[in-house]
Amino acid sequence: MAKLYFLGAGSIGGLVATQISNVTKLDIVLLLRNERRLNKYLNNNSKFTYENLTNLRNPTKEEYHLRAISHIPKDHGGLPEHIDNLIITTKCHQTVEALEPYISCISEKTNILLIQNGFGVESKLKKIWPQNKVPNMFQGVISHGVFKDRFWNVKHVGNGDLKIGRLANEDTEVPQFIQDLLVSPVLNAELLSFKDLLKIRLEKLIVNCCINPLTAIYDCLNGELLQLSHRQFHRVINESVRCLTADKELNKIFVNDAAFAQLMDRERLLKTVLKVCELTKRNSSSMREDVRQVHQTEVDFLNGYISDVGKKNKVFTPHNDILSEMVKNRVLLNYKREESGARLVQ
Ligand SMILES: NC(=O)C1=CN([C@@H]2O[C@H](COP(=O)(O)OP(=O)(O)OC[C@H]3O[C@@H](n4cnc5c(N)ncnc54)[C@H](OP(=O)(O)O)[C@@H]3O)[C@@H](O)[C@H]2O)C=CC1
Numbered sequence: 051m052a053k054l055y056f057l058g059a060g061s062i063g064g065l066v067a068t069q070i071s072n073v074t075k076l077d078i079v080l081l082l083r084n085e086r087r088l089n090k091y092l093n094n095n096s097k098f099t100y101e102n103l104t105n106l107r108n109p110t111k112e113e114y115h116l117r118a119i120s121h122i123p124k125d126h127g128g129l130p131e132h133i134d135n136l137i138i139t140t141k142c143h144q145t146v147e148a149l150e151p152y153i154s155c156i157s158e159k160t161n162i163l164l165i166q167n168g169f170g171v172e173s174k175l176k177k178i179w180p181q182n183k184v185p186n187m188f189q190g191v192i193s194h195g196v197f198k199d200r201f202w203n204v205k206h207v208g209n210g211d212l213k214i215g216r217l218a219n220e221d222t223e224v225p226q227f228i229q230d231l232l233v234s235p236v237l238n239a240e241l242l243s244f245k246d247l248l249k250i251r252l253e254k255l256i257v258n259c260c261i262n263p264l265t266a267i268y269d270c271l272n273g274e275l276l277q278l279s280h281r282q283f284h285r286v287i288n289e290s291v292r293c294l295t296a297d298k299e300l301n302k303i304f305v306n307d308a309a310f311a312q313l314m315d316r317e318r319l320l321k322t323v324l325k326v327c328e329l330t331k332r333n334s335s336s337m338r339e340d341v342r343q344v345h346q347t348e349v350d351f352l353n354g355y356i357s358d359v360g361k362k363n364k365v366f367t368p369h370n371d372i373l374s375e376m377v378k379n380r381v382l383l384n385y386k387r388e389e390s391g392a393r394l395v396q
């Protein structure tokens with residue numbers, strides 16, 4: 051049977067893997083980090099639990115038995131097996147390291163869907179594909195809210211959607227697994243053109259560049275940002291718009307496209323950021339959660355990405371630079387506190 055591999059069996063990976071398993075004929079296989087994780091999963095009876103808490107009057111809980119491996123897939127002769135379909139749901143900074151062991155199984159015929167926040171992973175991946183073997187790449191933007199309270203137990207707390215589009219402006223065939231995602235009743239997925247998805251990604255990038263670092267630095271909920279002055283939002287939006295509108299690649303893509311100018315309208319963007327703060331007011335942002343758990347954040351793929359675009363196009367980015375630095379310092383500080391706390395306990 052044809053297979054669909056998942057790299058990144060965390061919150062989003064768990065949501066998507068369990069939900070596509072309800073509608074697909076493909077054999078789902080999770081690619082786990084190492085043998086220790088695999089043994090832990092096998093001891094859990096190869097079971098993923100999905101709890102739907104999006105309607106608190108009718109919470110549901112389902113168990114899924116999904117196959118998993120922790121090594122490259124091999125054929126009967128022990129040779130690396132080709133990966134036809136792959137969904138990647140690692141955090142951005144984990145992607146290259148997670149994918150490297152599987153490179154020998156990937157070719158230009160592999161269909162890959164990246165479901166991640168931010169920008170910049172694609173250009174890092176370009177460096178690891180063997181020459182002329184760039185896979186058929188798709189990108190997903192997800193607004194569902196999911197967390198895991200322990201391994202392989204995902205809690206779906208915020209109903210959202212999944213927008214999918216190609217990562218290059220070309221008209222390749224839509225693979226079966228993406229067609230399957232589109233019919234999942236839970237995922238609420240939609241296939242968009244390359245340009246329409248890019249617009250959604252750019253808007254989300256600016257929203258995340260405003261909300262994520264500030265909630266992480268102030269250690270506050272998204273809604274609490276509404277009680278503060280909006281000056282910092284203004285600064286990040288202004289700077290990000292200056293970088294993105296100066297970018298040569300984006301200008302090539304959106305040449306004579308009035309929708310790009312509308313997208314980059316600063317007042318509209320501020321309204322969008324405030325609306326997202328309001329709609330997600332009780333959320334703790336993903337970056338704040340990473341900082342609290344002393345995990346590396348995705349800031350290099352959000353504010354750091356804007357700084358990179360700025361450098362390429364000779365636009366100064368002091369506000370995004372400082373936010374990136376402060377978020378990294380916040381993680382470092384929490385790490386040092388944890389370390390000295392551990393010493394105190396001893
Ligand atoms: N959670 C949410 O509600 C939302 C998340 N997103 C975005 O989705 C993406 C994924 O986020 P999320 O699911 O929350 O993150 P998680 O941390 O829950 O999941 C990431 C998974 O990747 C796995 N992983 C990391 N490195 C490797 C490796 N080397 N080999 C194999 N597996 C590896 C981790 O494994 P291990 O468990 O072993 O560490 C983990 O299971 C991010 O870009 C995030 O910003 C977007 C919108 C909402």
Ligand SMILES: CC(C)(CO)C(=O)C(=O)O
Pocket residue numbers: 167257258261262272326330333334335336337
């Ligand atoms: C929209 C927002 C800020 C919701 O929390 C988010 O995408 C995140 O936390 O990463």
